[in-house]
Amino acid sequence: MSARLARLALWLYPLAYRRRYGAEMEALLEESGADRRAVVDLFRAAIGAHLRPEPALAAAVGREERLRLGLGAALACWFLFAVAGLAFYKTTEGKPFEGTAGTPSALGTLHLTIQVLAVAGGVAALVGAASFGLAVLRPRPMPRHTLRLARVCAAVLAGAMVEIAALTAAYLIAITTAAPHLAGEPNGPFGTPDVAVSLALQLVAMILVAAPATLVAVRVWRGAAR
């Protein structure tokens, strides 16, 4: 079990890092064994390798490849974010939650804004996926306009995720303070838990996905600018 987790942790390292040190790290794990402490150390160091990339390793992955991986990661983040978004939609289903049946109008405004951002993000994901597909099918190098579109899509995706997460937090505060009777409703995705708990869980999931997506978008932008 620990050996499998260790291999998974190795897979989570940045590509440049895996190319340079992956084989050596595998050999080390085979020699020293992969206990629980080693697995935890690998996961912690993998996060560190993403947050503090070693500039000298950057040459191990080409600019084109880095951009493709960056856009792919942004799209994957959006897919995961959409799951939390779907849970938000199911949790706030029904007129009272949309602020249209005598409940605070702030709820309705927040609900509508979140929907608009979700549509913007969805369109960016579709366009981004299309440009990504075209870039893969076309001969290298990636056309300049495809590059531009790809980085704009990654930025829109990350921006939509951050804003939706912020608005979900605002919605959670608004519903618990201004409409506590609605916050206590058992209206979660599966009928339970109640709305406030369900929204708090969705918010945590959204933040966990939006943070790496933002990091990826910044790197795609910087990578394209080089």
Added chain:
Amino acid sequence: MVTPEAVLGGPEDACYYYVMRYISERSTDPGLLVLASLAEGPKHGYAITQDVEEVAGVKLGPGTLYGALSRLEGRDLIEALPSEDRRRPYRITAAGSAALEEQLRMLDRVVDTGMKRLRAAGATL
């Protein structure tokens, strides 16, 4: 196996030992330990972890070790040597030796000053 409890005599002393060891492990720079290990001669990853554990009592995890190796290599303090298998040996460079010497001199000054101050405060060392 000799336990710290058996050597130190009491649970309080053993607790103190574990706390100090924990602090020591957390505050020990893996880069410094790796450089000190490579000062003896070229070694591959597994040999470095074995040496560091033996000398400093610190077990470097694989992630920590390669994090340190990548940083040191990026700053040209160590260099990778050619290898026929997956176990690539590393060698300390001239810049690495100079950096290690500087850090050890600084640590030596800290130890020296700390000991003098403890003696002045009446500690029997």
